[in-house]
Amino acid sequence: MASKLVQCLTQLPDSLTTREKIVVTVCHINGGSNANAIPDDTIVEGTTRYLNVADGQLIRETLHSITESAEQETGIHIQCEYRTLYPPIINDPAAIERVRASLQRLNSGIAWQELAEPSMASDDFAYFLHKGPGAYFLLGLGKNWPSLHSPEFEFNDNVLATGISLLVASVLSHQD
Numbered sequence: 001m002a003s004k005l006v007q008c009l010t011q012l013p014d015s016l017t018t019r020e021k022i023v024v025t026v027c028h029i030n031g032g033s034n035a036n037a038i039p040d041d042t043i044v045e046g047t048t049r050y051l052n053v054a055d056g057q058l059i060r061e062t063l064h065s066i067t068e069s070a071e072q073e074t075g076i077h078i079q080c081e082y083r084t085l086y087p088p089i090i091n092d093p094a095a096i097e098r099v100r101a102s103l104q105r106l107n108s109g110i111a112w113q114e115l116a117e118p119s120m121a122s123d124d125f126a127y128f129l130h131k132g133p134g135a136y137f138l139l140g141l142g143k144n145w146p147s148l149h150s151p152e153f154e155f156n157d158n159v160l161a162t163g164i165s166l167l168v169a170s171v172l173s174h175q176d
Helices: 001-013 051-072 093-106 125-131 157-175
Strands: 023-031 042-049
Touching: 001 042, 001 125, 042 125, 093 157
Parallel strands: none
Antiparallel strands: 023 042
16 A cells, blocks of 8 residues: 555656646655564655645645545555645745845855756745745855765855855845
């Protein structure tokens, strides 16, 4: 049943009609401890990423529907716990423009680079953005730097001064 559930979950982004791109990823499966015994319980855990609240609600409803259907088909009890740890990160365009302008005023030689598509980052900073306008941006650690969740990742301390200067300049420009 767990493998069937994993298949359904991995196909979910292609099967839903959403406003924007969504991600559903199975990250952890734990079931049993013996190769020759069917486990009493299996836990399947993962993450979802989406860019607007409506798509997040659609994912929640669909996951509950999938597990209810599977439970009815098989008679196996399935408990679906769906927790929204963080809402989507939604930047205020004016705040982003302030950060971009602040970087240009710093004249640091660091270039502003737009992402090709919206980031699926998941961060508690999103709660601030749901309370008021703001901007979540990536500072960038350098070319060919290992990605954040890579085992080779190590923070590049050299970017701290630029990051602090950019934040201070952005706050000061907002006071003008």
